[in-house]
Amino acid sequence: MLTSVTIENFRNLDSLTLDGLGRVTLIGGKNGSGKTALLEALFLFSGPDLPELSERVNGFRGLPTPGREHIFRSIFNEYDTDKPIRISACGDWGNGPRTLDIRVQERSGVAAVASNPAKSPGFGQFSHSQVVGDYEVVFDYRHDDGVEYTSRAWWGLDELTFAGPTPSIVSQNILQESERVPNRAKSFLMPPIQRIDPKEVASKFGELQVDGEESRALDFIRPLEPRLRELTTIVMNDVPIIHARLKGVSRPIPMKLMGEGINRMLDLVLMMSEARGGLVLVDEIENGLHYLVQMDVFEAVLELAKTYGVQVVATTHSMECLMAAYWAHEKLEALDDFVFYRIDRINGMAKAVQFDSEMMETAIELNWDTR
16 A cells, blocks of 8 residues: 655656555546646555556546557646656555556567457558657566556557558557566546446456445445346347346346446446555546435445555545544544645646545535645
8 A cells, every 4th residue: 555655757746755645545626736637646656567557547537548659748737758757655565666668669679569460461661651650668667675667658559450552550559568477457447428338347347246245336336226136137239238236126227327427436446456455546427416416425435445455545626525434433432544735826836735534524614625
């Protein structure tokens, strides 16, 4: 579990340090303060051998993959790739900090890329610049035991077709070479609005069923729908889809018709079960949740986080959400597991202020706007 983190030259964060992280950490702050960037930095740090994540985080924001001349630049502060990104953190592993340095450099000596060269007889006549990008992003990761790992990613073509005299691009993607970090824990990032493939949801739920843990998913989302009796997978048009059986309703209802909040919470419990021992990052955790159920949700989040050994870091714009999180941990006598930070901009620089229990109680009593 991470206990502290420092982020330099990432997105709109010149330098930001959080000196204490809890089992459940909530992040507040105005728009543009750097809350989402903080989650994205933690996501990259937890995947130090997956440099393609540097573009995937743009996809979470709805941005398309840019052309090869501008690839990877948007994650750098002010798009300045001359200043490398550094993300370093300490944790309960106790062997000093782990550090991820991210840089962009020209890519040289790259062979042409094709998904099936044997079926591409004219492939050799095309130049390097037509096939792969000119730049690559490099992840240099130093583990707490002093071992260093280097991975890289670049823009390229997934596949070319050669039906005619000239090739046509079927798709383009981020390609990578990874030096795998052993025993690395999983992490997941949930954006404010998320649409997960129903087949993927059904597959993850099936893993819970195999482990005999589907009741945890039911207990987690039942505060949002008290009539919920059972979750079941039904195959429709060859697509497995999770359905809910409700008291008083004869026909099972597809979960995708049950509302944004209940689907986000189902996705969240499935992520937590898969990220055992790892990190789950949630942007705007209150989205789709009525304020009256948020305290129940945070009680369930803490219980599952402890059960699966997961650390949860989430952002919020809601005072009701912050109060619900605090009261849930207070009710469970687990305030030591809860941390709240507010990120502010001071002279243009992001600064994180931690609220201890006394500050939280005062803020709630006096109705301070701590979001």
